[in-house]
Amino acid sequence: MRSDRILGLVVVVVALAYLASATQIQSSFFSDPMGPRAFPYLVGGLIVLTGLVFILRPDPSPNWPGPRSWAALAIAALVLVAYAYALKPLGFLVPTAIAGSILSYQIGPRVLPAILAGCGLSVGLFVIFKFLLGLSLFAFPRALMGA
Numbered sequence: 001m002r003s004d005r006i007l008g009l010v011v012v013v014v015a016l017a018y019l020a021s022a023t024q025i026q027s028s029f030f031s032d033p034m035g036p037r038a039f040p041y042l043v044g045g046l047i048v049l050t051g052l053v054f055i056l057r058p059d060p061s062p063n064w065p066g067p068r069s070w071a072a073l074a075i076a077a078l079v080l081v082a083y084a085y086a087l088k089p090l091g092f093l094v095p096t097a098i099a100g101s102i103l104s105y106q107i108g109p110r111v112l113p114a115i116l117a118g119c120g121l122s123v124g125l126f127v128i129f130k131f132l133l134g135l136s137l138f139a140f141p142r143a144l145m146g147a
Contacts, residue, residue: 008054015047
């Protein structure tokens, strides 16, 4: 019970810091009626509520994951940090395919399906982000793309 309450307190404090940083978002002259702060406020508010649930209704006998699960979480965190650093120099497709493949392999440890899932995720997300949402993404390193 104590661990749930500590986690809830940490979540609430982080969410409040997130909400405080969201107040610093500048509104442009041509913004939508709700403004750019609406989504961060919604997310921060939901996170605060989630933390309060952990504080007010803790699990009486929480089951902590074993060492293997902690190792898998650590690997996933390292992959995501490396992915964030690799995006700018390597473009979108290759880092996303590699990160997607590694994370897919953790879900189901079969090599070929994990590679196919990572490649499919990479191409699918690129199409959605670049062409449907209009984000300025580079598929490959800028040097290869002539930029």
